[in-house]
Amino acid sequence: MVYKPKRNMVGLSSLKKYRLISFLITFVATALVLPAILFAGDNGPCIECHTKQEKLNVLEKAKVDPISGEIKVASMLIDEAIYKASAHGGEDFFCIDCHQDLDGVDLTEGHKPNLKPVDCITFCHDDPAEDYLQSSHVKLMKENNKDVPTCKDCHSGLSYHYTPLGEKSPRDVPRGVDPLHRRLTVEACGSCHQDYLDSYKNNAHGQVTSLGYTITDVPVCFDCHGKHKILNSSDPESKVGKERILETCGSCHANANASFVKHVEHPQIKNITYYKTMLAAIKGARSNPENLKKVIKNPQTILCIVFVMYIGILAFTFSSFGLHSLLSWFAIVRDERKRKGHADEEQH
């Protein structure tokens, strides 16, 4: 621990007055609160300054996103409660695990203004990356030479930072079980897979999440399809494939059976394309009977028929009974007028 206040003041004399004062306050406060050297295993010194506006020289910084080129404003303030609740706020997790260039730094004079960009992948998030490289997303990218999502495509939307100023920071990314995080993943998947999101909303699960309830009791996309290693259902390792579907559904529905897992999670009842497929199959019944058989055996077909039937019942019931009500009202009013007319004649 080194105390050299006089020399410091001389060295900073060229700074503007207000910066000097704020630095002084920060410095004195830092000097008073010990220890001044940052060690692994303690967030105390970081929290000490970074939760208090008056103790910081710089409250926010602009950052250029290396991938999107987007300019983001990151706050240097930490909301302790939100940080603790976040994915990075565990008991055995420390600031310098990510900001490694601060390990063992003397904080007496504060720390250097610009830290190295945090490397999320090398030491911590390497497993998901490996899983992701084996997923259908990447496979398709290689096969079709298409732009499929990178880490940031899904995760940047999730890096919410809840300071009163509203900036973003990956630090406070909510935990996987956080309803907000879960809701945002639905939107993230849906931004590319719009038709799957639409059909999911027609289902029992999707209708609840559509109302904004995304607690872990109600499955969002990744609960069934997996997080990083999303595979086509034909793949034996896929969470929604034949071999693992019992286990996937069974994680919520105890004793899920082989019939239960035949459930249609994405009903096409409001998808005009499926109706066209059905019509085409009927039209081509002679030339291609196999196709018709396939459509008939598809569980979607019966759902579409039931749906159309109900639309018909609704239309018929309300138009006929609506007409009945309307006509009876007219008739009542007409009779009343007639009666009044007679009454008037009698009076004359």
Added chain:
Amino acid sequence: MSARERDMLMKSNINYLRFRFFHRFCHFLIIISFFGLVLTGMPLAFRSYDWAKWLYELFGGYPTAGYIHRICALITFFAAFIHFIYLFYNISVKKKKGFFWGPNSLLIQPRDIFDIIGDIKWFMGIGKKPTFDRWIYWEKFEYLSLMWGTLVMAVTGLILWFPVQFTKIIPVSVASIIDLPSIALIVHRYEAILAAGFIFTIHFFHTHLLPEKMPVDEAIFTGRITEEEFKHERLNQFKRLENQRQLDSYKVAPPSLFVSFLTRLFAVPILITGLIMVGLMFSALLVWAI
């Protein structure tokens, strides 16, 4: 009918019993459970509208709204159960006649076909308003659709409540073509829209919001109707009972002002709630159509 004439009718001292306590109680149970079911279930059907989110949150959101929905379903089951116990007791034990045939039956009779034709003639202005017996044909239709609707909603609702247990009883080869829970969900959703839409428009406008009843037909709550109302609505029944000399046995004291007041206090907010619900549902249809 002018307001004064209406008041005269209301003040009439001769009253007849139209609904016994058991039926009034069943109707009350159905009101309570039906509104609970509609208010907690309809947001799911109209999930993309803000009012649905608001309403769902009002009832505690997930999973509280779901629990309320299930409790109300159990009340509906109870009402249906005691109704069928009543029918069974009267038909099999007391050997009462007239449940399946005749003017007291709620099943469709040949007479109803003539009533419908008579009504159509009346609508077109080529005939007089037909006179009715104890049950008018649309009341029978409402009763039968309530029975059918309750059955459909109960079966599909139970499938959605216990999907694993229900799918266990169907073989895998069938399940891969006929997905029971998904069919149940679609049927449950659109049958619900049908039922709620029907009750909140057709039932309300045919029974409670008629020009001569506005705002509520108190008969189902107090059980009583005045002689004038009786003659106006169900002349055939009145004459029949008169001829059979049974009319006097139905005579009761008029409902007290307090009971009348309570009826309105309970029924008017319920009617308004139903009309708002159907308004929101209909507005959703308009938004979708546009």
